[in-house]
Amino acid sequence: MENNMQQLPALFPGFQPDLIEELSDTGEIRSFKAGDIIMRTGQNIRFTMLVVSGLIKVYREDEEGDEYFIYHLHPGEACAVSMICATRQETSQVMAKAVADTEVITIPLSLMDEWMAKYKTWYYFVLETYRGRFEELLYTIDHIAFRNMDERLLFYLRKHQKSLKTNRIDISFTEIAQELNSSREVISRLMKKLSDRGLVKLHRSYVEIVALPLQ
Amino acid sequence: MENNMQQLPALFPGFQPDLIEELSDTGEIRSFKAGDIIMRTGQNIRFTMLVVSGLIKVYREDEEGDEYFIYHLHPGEACAVSMICATRQETSQVMAKAVADTEVITIPLSLMDEWMAKYKTWYYFVLETYRGRFEELLYTIDHIAFRNMDERLLFYLRKHQKSLKTNRIDISFTEIAQELNSSREVISRLMKKLSDRGLVKLHRSYVEIVALPLQ
DNA sequence: CATCACCGGTGATAATAGTCACGAAATGAT
DNA sequence: ATCATTTCGTGACTATTATCACCGGTGATG
Incomplete structure (x- = not known):
């Protein structure tokens, strides 16, 4: 656990020192085995997640169990869905599954919001996460449509x-x-x-x- | 022009009074005729746009000119793409075209960023815009894929x-x-x-x- | 009213993708 | 070593969608 927290500056080079500190103080490490489902469609989201190690696949699933792969989440990245839903206490619209053994830091929703005003580097990180994922969705649409x-x-x-x-x-x-x-x-x-x-x-x-x- | 600004409280009921005031002071109204292209793939984004009247269609276009409709923007809504790209000075990844005669308020990128910290109601509006559009993209993927x-x-x-x-x-x-x-x-x-x-x-x-x- | 641009219907055919049925080979467990 | 499971290949067939060719109808314009 301590080890993981020491990797943070390297994983999130954009974060300012005091943010790193608060992150390691308040964030909780959660571990998943390869194959574990991390997030389910319709599930309530109570945390924002930052990936520390491993690999997560994010995909869409319909009622009949058909899947469509959307993107991977790597160490140093965050789950845009968990951030987006955070502010409104919405439920997840996607599935997330650990591809390899994976560790994430979870952050309570209230902090996620608070930090937006408190840490400029957090604010930019969140927006960049949105932008990146939005772009990925558009690429996905491109490929299926065209x-x-x-x-x-x-x-x-x-x-x-x-x-x-x-x-x-x-x-x-x-x-x-x-x-x-x-x-x-x-x-x-x-x-x-x-x-x-x-x-x-x-x-x-x-x-x-x-x-x-x-x- | 003046008339348009008076509609703002009704159009954006979530906005706090001082935000409405600054919006009508600094926002610029731009008009488009039905059929006008408002935003082009690859175009540099210099403004965030809020729709005041009319209707905008947002769609994806590939190199060969094939299209795929994604969603409409109505009065009281904002263009998520212009917001997302705002913070990074990125180029647009979608096309936007006026379906009917349309008026929008444009806001310089710098303000968009500034307001996030300054006005809580703006912050929520932006996040809700992201969330909503993200969801729309997922629905679009669902339909094309399944x-x-x-x-x-x-x-x-x-x-x-x-x-x-x-x-x-x-x-x-x-x-x-x-x-x-x-x-x-x-x-x-x-x-x-x-x-x-x-x-x-x-x-x-x-x-x-x-x-x-x-x- | 002649012409032209646009709109839509339809049969024939082709291309792409999904389904069914079967079998062979590799892998793992007992 | 045997047996079950998983993985993959393949032929035959079907379904869905795209494309081509050609038609008639509508409405605006000069």
């Missing part, structure tokens, strides 16, 4: 490559299909095409990215 | 019905097709189905909503 599944799959792989900082994507076709709201068979065929083009190498339960076109 | 074109068309009609507060939607099939990134023929066939179900009545250049299922 792109075919093959391009969306490429986008998905690239997103994971960046997020996980590795060329090895340890996800089964079934899971990928779920996150793109498609079906395993479709992903299988599209992956084969990518493989034929020499962009990926296929393995059991993981995909190796050989070369991905920038755009 | 629904077929027939349901998206219904959703589109309902959105317009609410926004325009009328059962007469004065939009040609060609335009609807554009806003849903589909094609005229598809919309034509789907409309016919809706008409057969007794939900709408079709006319030249407009659609009359007879009954729309709530969900």
Whole structure:
């Protein structure tokens, strides 16, 4: 626990010293195992969360259980949804699940609000978080609205490559299909095409990215 | 101009009196004709905008000119994009077009920031704007990801019905097709189905909503 | 009234994606 | 070693959506 708090300046370089101090005094560390659901659609939000370590996937889920992957949250980032809902005591509109073992700092809603006026660097951090997530949502809309599944799959792989900082994507076709709201068979065929083009190498339960076109 | 400023308390009932006063002192009214483009993708944002009268449609556009309608802005609402980009001097990621003759109040970026600390009611207004638009984006994603074109068309009609507060939607099939990134023929066939179900009545250049299922 | 721009209907066809059915190979547990 | 589970490939079929071609109707304009 103490260790985690010492990482804060490095994780949040934009934060002013007194904010870091209050954060480590009042924030509470919570840990999740890989696969744990951190936030559920419809769930009441009582905290704002800052990611300390691990990786969180944020996705949309409809009544029938269909999913659509939206973005990852990395260490040093915050959950925009938990901030946005914070001020109005709203419920979450998205699902969040730990992809790896993950630690977050939770901050009571009242403080989140108080700090906006108290710490300029917190204010900028929150706004930048909004801006970034808003942008991600727009990119997501772009892809679903304008792109075919093959391009969306490429986008998905690239997103994971960046997020996980590795060329090895340890996800089964079934899971990928779920996150793109498609079906395993479709992903299988599209992956084969990518493989034929020499962009990926296929393995059991993981995909190796050989070369991905920038755009 | 003076008239417009007198409407402010009614338009923004949440604003405190001194904020209203400063708003009418420093805000500048700008007018747009129906059809005018108010904001363009990639354009630099220098102002935050509050809608006073008229109606604005906000939509996404890709390189090839394909569109996707996202939401309307009504009097009393603000453009979340212009607020979000404000703090970072970013460029717009969406298009905004006046649907009817429209008046907005523009506020310099510096004030927008200043007021966040100065006026609690402004702070809440901005956050509520973020929250609302964020939610709209999520709904949009839901529909593109999980629904077929027939349901998206219904959703589109309902959105317009609410926004325009009328059962007469004065939009040609060609335009609807554009806003849903589909094609005229598809919309034509789907409309016919809706008409057969007794939900709408079709006319030249407009659609009359007879009954729309709530969900 | 002739012409032109726009609006909409419709059949035929194509492209994309989803579903079903089946099987083979790899992995893990007992 | 055997068996169940997971993972993936694939052919056949269906559903949805997009595209093409062509038509008729409407209304504004000169």
